[in-house]
Amino acid sequence: MDLKAILFDMDGTLIPMDQEIFVQGYLKELSEVLCPLGVNPEKLVAAIWDGTGAMMANDGQRRNDEVFWEHFLRICPDVPGMMPALDRFYREEFHKVKVYTGENPLAAEAVRLAHGNGRKVVLATNPLFPMDGQMTRMSWVGLRMEDFDLVTSYETDWFCKPNPQYYHSICERIGVAPQECLMIGNDEKEDMYAAAAAGMNCYLVTDTCILREKYPWNGEKGTFAELVEKLKGIK
Numbered sequence: 001m002d003l004k005a006i007l008f009d010m011d012g013t014l015i016p017m018d019q020e021i022f023v024q025g026y027l028k029e030l031s032e033v034l035c036p037l038g039v040n041p042e043k044l045v046a047a048i049w050d051g052t053g054a055m056m057a058n059d060g061q062r063r064n065d066e067v068f069w070e071h072f073l074r075i076c077p078d079v080p081g082m083m084p085a086l087d088r089f090y091r092e093e094f095h096k097v098k099v100y101t102g103e104n105p106l107a108a109e110a111v112r113l114a115h116g117n118g119r120k121v122v123l124a125t126n127p128l129f130p131m132d133g134q135m136t137r138m139s140w141v142g143l144r145m146e147d148f149d150l151v152t153s154y155e156t157d158w159f160c161k162p163n164p165q166y167y168h169s170i171c172e173r174i175g176v177a178p179q180e181c182l183m184i185g186n187d188e189k190e191d192m193y194a195a196a197a198a199g200m201n202c203y204l205v206t207d208t209c210i211l212r213e214k215y216p217w218n219g220e221k222g223t224f225a226e227l228v229e230k231l232k233g234i235k
Contacts, residue, residue, distance in 0.1 A: 005176040006114040009185035010125035012208045016102030025100030038079045047076035064154035090132035107141035113231035120149040127157035161190035167198035188212040
């Protein structure tokens, strides 16, 4: 396999987690920051889900952040101090959500190995969060922006998983053909099905795997530790 780029999903792949527990913790911590400013808690949660759904359905006409805020503010209007508090939350208070995730001492090694032979390495995490949020989460497993050639976020992207166009967009930006890429993820639909539909090779990490009855993955798979051994053997 002649690989020129390796892509990593983050939530459930580089960072072990139960997605439902993580989201509950995230909404709890976010509410504790915004509700004292006068944000209605029920409207806040409804607005986040509406904005997230709109991003996942984005057709590429506008950036994800533009789509998100249009939908969010329809339900949860801005209040004084909300935007600065949100910016601060993703840089600082978001770290509190780490307690709702697991540890992965092999994450940094996997990313280092992926860079072998001059390959490009992408943090292909679903671009639903701002870049500050992506940076905060990657730090939980000892990673930094400098460890990647590209990190996707809602300010930088026009599509989301499971749209195969999300993966095509990454290939265009890094100048690598899909068949020269390996996508590593834990979600049978968002990572395996969508990336394979874009023409990529795929590896399913099974530690905290998200199974999809309609999108069963019959390709290469294994634990994160087994992935690290595979990366050691890729020249």
